[in-house]
Amino acid sequence: MAAVEVPIEPVRRSRGSGRGALGILFAPVTLLIVLFLAPMVIMASMSLLKFPPNTASGTTLDHYREVLTNPLNLKIAWTTLWIGTTAMVIMLAISIPLAYYMVFRAGRWELFLLLSLVLADELAPVVKVYAWQVILGRNGIVNWFIPGPPKSWLLFSPFAVIVTLSASYITYTTIPIYAAMKAIDGSMFESAIDLGAGWWVQARRILIPLAAPGIFIALILVYIPMLTDFVTADIVGGTGSYMMGQRVRDLILGAGDWGAGSALNLVLLVLSVIFSLVAYWLGRLNRIQT
């Protein structure tokens, strides 16, 4: 959302006409309305039908009541939350020092590190998750290094999902934090050192507070995809790591329960929109975007 919000230059009146914009934007906006917005509306309408996709079956709010009170859903929501939060803590533990290094220590390697992060992120997610299955597997490299019998909790477990999720989203936690840290004046650390502050005091009293907006943006923006991730949990997860994304997918494709599926999906949609608006607002507030 924020990316497209490129601030407009003061434009000469003669050329800033709405009609020209209409001509240019007509095709893309029409496509968005037909192929993006309309499907969302259809999904919302399905969630209100008694027996979707039968449009003659009458409307009801039962699906929402069912979805929000079903103990199974609450349990899955809890699993998703704790797996996501644990992964988030790990990602922050890596991203904060990494962003700090990129901004203040990397020197001419800064851009290289940044580009590496983007590169790692652009590789096929399905393939990356699969690679973690190979790494964590019974005969995988990790079990080979650890002495003793193969550890079965390494794969098809919440542990595997947490590790894989953390590895997958490091780019997205690091970049907003990096952007926030770019605004910090490096001489502050020098003054702090002169005043006798150790690295921990510097981190706690200067780095973290000043990078906080970036950290919050990272938090919000990475919770959104983790909320709906089903690829990771499918490939490396087990029965103990059944997540919300899998639940929605199984309701729709497995059980064919469009009512509950679309209602749950809409709940996730609303959460995503709220999250991203908060992130956008935070970014605006701190002028982090670029």
Place this chain on the structure above:
Amino acid sequence: MATGVAERTIDATGPALPSSPRIGVHTARATWAWRAFLAIVYLVLFGPLVILILFSFNDSNILAFPLEGLTLHWYADAFKDELLREALLNSIVVAALVAPACLVLGTLTAFGLTRFRFRGRSIIGGLVGAPLILPWLIIGIAALMFYVRFNVDLSLRTVIATQIVCTFPLVTAIVAAQLFRFQRVQEEAAIDLGCSRLQVLRHIILPHIAPALAASAIFAFTWSFNNYEISAFTIGFQQTFPVWVYSSVRNPDHTAVVNAISAVISVVQVVLIWLALQLLRSRSGDDATRGMIAGTDAVAPGVRN
């Protein structure tokens, strides 16, 4: 407080000279700690890829360490696999259609949003940005219901249609960032010297944004090629490459072949994406590239799943 600080400062200046070697030792240790940390980060980011490549040459169908000798026959098997060939072809066809469509739509949108001021601009900006934020699972399911509701048969065509609307905003983000940095003075000078709108576009604007366009084309292509979620919900009976990988992962006979083809695909993508990033750099310079990534990529995560 103030006096405490002053005292410490004075203390620090006193023994500063003799203690400087100790500071040197400390920073050397810190440097090694940073190197170790970076090594771990790179291991996490690229280790999986290295493992896949290693195993793809391993002369055993069981994914076990230590490796058992070199072979190329998984590659041969991969190229003989009928289903895999079809899936790869489907993915390439889809991406080859999605990428140019996104390039046109995304660039038009970028122009519309950066070069014109009109009412409802922020609403349109939000609409264009929404597919970048919303998870593909949500978009995929909504698309599935939409197509079923209007009796559109699911096929590669539906995959292409939905992928286009979810990917062109990425092109918009990249090109808009570039356009905004572009000095409009040149454009206006050209008009003052009698250039037509079309000439301005051809001789001034296009050369300037050409690297960004090339980079966006590569990104749009890889996004489309790698996309699992949207394809899985809107595809019907065919397979794309990620869908094939997904279904093969549970089949133990297939693992070595999956390794081989994944290794090839990943290496090709590393080269292509690195090229795209260098293209962005070539025109914008290092600072602008940093700004573009930190500005544009920070919004993209919703997309990945």
